[in-house]
Structure formats: C-alpha cells, structure tokens
Amino acid sequence: MNNSLFAASAADLTIERIRALAARPDQVESLTLEFKREYSKSMVKTIAAMANTYGGMILVGVNDKMEPGVERVVGVDAQEEIDKIASGCREKFDPPWEPTFIPVPFNDGTERSVVVIRVDANVAPRPLLIDLQAPIRLSGQNSIADRDRLLKLAREEPSAGVLPTGQHVMSPNLDRDQEGKPTADLILRTGINLSMGEASAWRPLSEKAVTALAQALNNSAFPDALHTLGNGSFSSFMGFRQHGYNRSRTARLVYRALSNSSVPHPVEAIVTVALPEVHGTSTAAPATVTIDVISRVRRYADTLDKVGVQGEEYRYPVANLLDLLEGILKTTVDPKVVAEIARITDIDPALVAQPRELHLVADRQVKELLYSSGLKEIPEAGASGGGVFRANPALNLRDIADRQEQVDDWLRQLGLDAGLTGMEAVIENYRASAQPRR
Known part of the structure; x- marks a missing residue:
C-alpha cells in the first residue's frame, strides 16, 4: 500500500x-x-x-x-x-x-x-x-x-497474507576483478516487493510490457539524476534497454554512461523485475523490483589524470548524491513507471509500494569518498564503508517535501555514520541555493 x-x-x-x-x-x-x-x-x-x-x-x-x-x-x-x-x-x-x-x-x-x-x-x-x-x-x-x-x-495460515512492502532488500556486493579488487566506487540499491495478481503467477513476461517499462524509465527523472554523477561530464548515454540476464520471468533493464577511456561505463543503472518461478515456489512469494546504481566516476577521473588532465583525487559532492537519491525516489513513484510495474505484476497501481530501504556499499571509507567542503572529521570516530538506510513510513514519497525530507535524513545518517560533522549545514545551504523542484 x-x-x-x-x-x-x-x-x-x-x-x-x-x-x-x-x-x-x-x-x-x-x-x-x-x-x-x-x-x-x-x-x-x-x-x-x-x-x-x-x-x-x-x-x-x-x-x-x-x-x-x-x-x-x-x-x-x-x-x-x-x-x-x-x-x-x-x-x-x-x-x-x-x-x-x-x-x-x-x-x-x-x-x-x-x-x-x-x-x-x-x-x-x-x-x-x-x-x-x-x-x-x-x-x-x-x-x-x-x-x-x-x-x-x-x-491461509495466520501470516500467509503478510508481504514485505518495500522492506528487506538484499544488500548488494561490489563486483571484483581477478585480483579481488572492487571494480566500482560504490553501489546504491533500493527496491520493492510486490504481491501478484492471479495472471502474473503463471504467465511469462510480456515483451510489450517490458519495453513500455523501459520507455517509462527513460522518460522519468532517473536519467537526469544519473547525469549528476560526474557533474554531467559524460556526453553519451545508452538508455534503459534489456541487457544481460533476461528470462521468461526476469527482466533486466540497463542504462549506461559511455566513455572512450579504460572505464567504458562510468555510471550504470540496472532495474531488475523478477517474478517468482512457477514451479517450486510458494504462492505467497512476492515479485521484486530492484534498482541498482553503480558509479565508477572516481576511476574514470583517474584515467583523465593519466592522460594529462591534472587535479586532485575526485570526490563525490554531497549535492550530486542528494540529486541522485531524489531522482531515484521520484522515479519509483512516477505514475507511468508505477503503472507499468502494476501491469507486469497484474495488480492495481495503488498496491505498488514505495521503497522503504536503501543500501550503500563503497570501495573505501565513506569519509574518503565525499567531497570534504563543509564537512569535518570527528577524531577517532571510526570507519564506515556504507550502510543500510531505512525510510520513514509516514512520509509519502510522491510529495516533494516528504521526498526531500527523506533524502536529507539519509544523507545526515550517512555523514554521522562516517564520523563527519557539518552535513546538516551542507544540506541546508544546498536547499537554500537550489532552484525549486517539481
């Protein structure tokens, strides 16, 4: 709900x-x-x-x-x-x-x-x-x-009707190379779990429905949010389309920033819709929609340094992460995206839950990942390589003020867990200077 x-x-x-x-x-x-x-x-x-x-x-x-x-x-x-x-x-x-x-x-x-x-x-x-x-x-x-x-x-068993509504998204893992080193700077994951209508419990995914979902994603706030990573320095992008593991009950839609460097995809987003298999699965098993954002912007910036563009080691501005999170949440409640997810799962759009959990996994300490302007490290505060961020269930993410409040809360948690002070002031200054959003 x-x-x-x-x-x-x-x-x-x-x-x-x-x-x-x-x-x-x-x-x-x-x-x-x-x-x-x-x-x-x-x-x-x-x-x-x-x-x-x-x-x-x-x-x-x-x-x-x-x-x-x-x-x-x-x-x-x-x-x-x-x-x-x-x-x-x-x-x-x-x-x-x-x-x-x-x-x-x-x-x-x-x-x-x-x-x-x-x-x-x-x-x-x-x-x-x-x-x-x-x-x-x-x-x-x-x-x-x-x-x-x-x-x-x-x-029904007493708890047979209980389905997690946007909770319990599995934590992601960073891909690693043959030497066991991470191949990305960070990965963000959110998602929702959904009950299913009777038809979706047995029929395969419709190619038209998957194509319509890809189109809705491409027309949503998601692409613009992804452009904020790297400060819009990527001129070429591949829109959401089926790529990789796709089956009769699994659709994997991928969006990529493109470059000619040794980091061909500095930013990547993957939306996976998975219906439970027809055989060997409990009828109460939910469908899942998982959204991953994988960023390699820091690695991409390192390749520019090697070809003569000198500068300090790249760090992610808080404003970029804020815009990214807002874009992700806005996309998950976009009426056209919600309508296509509901069509695939054969349920009323009113039953498509809002995401209530966000995961962040980084390849290093978060305090080494963020641009430090306005942020100050707390001595001996310990390390954080990411975290699990729960949403306030009383907030309606379709409402811009509620959505901003949720993003601000997540960033405040990110800063405090990383042993940093000043995040509240950074957010307040950005909100005060940013153009009104709709």
Missing part, C-alpha cells in the same frame, strides 16, 4: 495532511482507499472487503468527489460516527472484529474531525464474513468472493 497515512503514527495524522491528500487531483478511490462523507450501511461491507483483500483505509468526513466550489474535507462528529461503525461491525461480522479508528480533529473550535479507519489485512480474521459471504475489493469496488477465492482465504 503506497499511502503514507496508513503507516503514520496517530500523532503524525494531522488534518493538514488529510487535506493535502484530499486536494490531490490524482488521489482517487482505489482498492485500498475510500472517502466517505458520513456513515452508511455499505461502509461495513467495505471494511470486510478490504480485510479480505489487501487491507486499506477509509476517511470518514471527506466527500468522495472533488467538485468546484465544494469543500471536500467537511468533517463529522467523531465519536458518533465511530459508535455507528463499531456497532455495525459487531452486528454483521463473523467472526466479530473491528478495524482501527483514529479521530483527527480540525482543531478550529468546531469539534469536527475526520475519522481514519485502518483495515489491516494481516491482522483481520480471514475470511471475514457478512451473511455467510466474503466481500472482496475489485478495482475500487466491492464484490463477493467466488468459491475458489473463499477456499484460499479459509486455508
């Missing part, structure tokens, strides 16, 4: 965040999100349908349609609405169960609130029945599970 309000703590659920969500023209009702002006009897069926499918969230006190001149977030009497919904759940559900209710007050003296209903499919008793039927969600609407779907729900 890619809506950050579902993962936010109660303290982080504010009426400002709800208004910002409701104001988004692209934020429509989906498999995992509904807006309700007030309580209605159908709401109980929606809760059961979400519980029996992927979970979700209902915002009570928000008009379901955005209309000119009509306030969308209108609010309700929170306790009255919660009492009605809870009573309906107790009367209708078999077995008895209630979702989580979080009232979010307007704080304007009106005593009105928006009630956030969280339906966690991983803790709900499945199947959750109403009148001996199991409602489910299909394309933003409620339906009834057929016999096969009902049997699958009944046979």
Whole structure:
C-alpha cells in the first residue's frame, strides 16, 4: 500500500495532511482507499472487503468527489460516527472484529474531525464474513468472493497474507576483478516487493510490457539524476534497454554512461523485475523490483589524470548524491513507471509500494569518498564503508517535501555514520541555493 497515512503514527495524522491528500487531483478511490462523507450501511461491507483483500483505509468526513466550489474535507462528529461503525461491525461480522479508528480533529473550535479507519489485512480474521459471504475489493469496488477465492482465504495460515512492502532488500556486493579488487566506487540499491495478481503467477513476461517499462524509465527523472554523477561530464548515454540476464520471468533493464577511456561505463543503472518461478515456489512469494546504481566516476577521473588532465583525487559532492537519491525516489513513484510495474505484476497501481530501504556499499571509507567542503572529521570516530538506510513510513514519497525530507535524513545518517560533522549545514545551504523542484 503506497499511502503514507496508513503507516503514520496517530500523532503524525494531522488534518493538514488529510487535506493535502484530499486536494490531490490524482488521489482517487482505489482498492485500498475510500472517502466517505458520513456513515452508511455499505461502509461495513467495505471494511470486510478490504480485510479480505489487501487491507486499506477509509476517511470518514471527506466527500468522495472533488467538485468546484465544494469543500471536500467537511468533517463529522467523531465519536458518533465511530459508535455507528463499531456497532455495525459487531452486528454483521463473523467472526466479530473491528478495524482501527483514529479521530483527527480540525482543531478550529468546531469539534469536527475526520475519522481514519485502518483495515489491516494481516491482522483481520480471514475470511471475514457478512451473511455467510466474503466481500472482496475489485478495482475500487466491492464484490463477493467466488468459491475458489473463499477456499484460499479459509486455508491461509495466520501470516500467509503478510508481504514485505518495500522492506528487506538484499544488500548488494561490489563486483571484483581477478585480483579481488572492487571494480566500482560504490553501489546504491533500493527496491520493492510486490504481491501478484492471479495472471502474473503463471504467465511469462510480456515483451510489450517490458519495453513500455523501459520507455517509462527513460522518460522519468532517473536519467537526469544519473547525469549528476560526474557533474554531467559524460556526453553519451545508452538508455534503459534489456541487457544481460533476461528470462521468461526476469527482466533486466540497463542504462549506461559511455566513455572512450579504460572505464567504458562510468555510471550504470540496472532495474531488475523478477517474478517468482512457477514451479517450486510458494504462492505467497512476492515479485521484486530492484534498482541498482553503480558509479565508477572516481576511476574514470583517474584515467583523465593519466592522460594529462591534472587535479586532485575526485570526490563525490554531497549535492550530486542528494540529486541522485531524489531522482531515484521520484522515479519509483512516477505514475507511468508505477503503472507499468502494476501491469507486469497484474495488480492495481495503488498496491505498488514505495521503497522503504536503501543500501550503500563503497570501495573505501565513506569519509574518503565525499567531497570534504563543509564537512569535518570527528577524531577517532571510526570507519564506515556504507550502510543500510531505512525510510520513514509516514512520509509519502510522491510529495516533494516528504521526498526531500527523506533524502536529507539519509544523507545526515550517512555523514554521522562516517564520523563527519557539518552535513546538516551542507544540506541546508544546498536547499537554500537550489532552484525549486517539481
């Protein structure tokens, strides 16, 4: 589920965040999100349908349609609405169960609130029945599970529906030459894990779908972000295309900066989509999308020194890494990229998770990798060759301010783990001088 309000703590659920969500023209009702002006009897069926499918969230006190001149977030009497919904759940559900209710007050003296209903499919008793039927969600609407779907729900183990949503990305390794020495300066990795629709569990990857994903990546913020490495010194690039290990259920798309030096690809990005194999795999196994950025800019700069371009040993400016990370995150939430990933995995785009983990592995200590302007080494602070950076699940990476906050947090962690001070000031100065981004 890619809506950050579902993962936010109660303290982080504010009426400002709800208004910002409701104001988004692209934020429509989906498999995992509904807006309700007030309580209605159908709401109980929606809760059961979400519980029996992927979970979700209902915002009570928000008009379901955005209309000119009509306030969308209108609010309700929170306790009255919660009492009605809870009573309906107790009367209708078999077995008895209630979702989580979080009232979010307007704080304007009106005593009105928006009630956030969280339906966690991983803790709900499945199947959750109403009148001996199991409602489910299909394309933003409620339906009834057929016999096969009902049997699958009944046979689930207690944790069978739990899928990591953007977590637990495997740590990458730097490639090494025949002497065991790293062949790159660093590798960055992020990714997501996805549930799959029924069709993607058996069919091979579509060539058209893979080509469409490559095109979406080429038209995303990713290429410009990759250009920032090396300060845009590479004039030739090969766009994302299939290269290397590709199979019926694995697509590997590669983007490369090109040079005539002994380092032919100073910057390389690899996006790998892997569906679990049809045979010998648990039906609960997720599909994975992995994004790797491999940089050899330092090695490329060394080749320039050898042919007469003299200068200090190259180090990566913090601003370049900041732009790179922002570009990666922006790409993972790009609607066109998300739509193609959803098409490949046969799920609703609303179910494409946001990445919640980033890995960095360097060929040396991080403090030797970064341009030192504004940074100061802490005496005897120890060494760091990278790290694992977790994301704040309450941040919505589609929102530019949230995305910048996440990148800034990661860079602050990178600096502190490397035994450096001054990273906060470097980031603040860059943000103050940079052009506004969209």
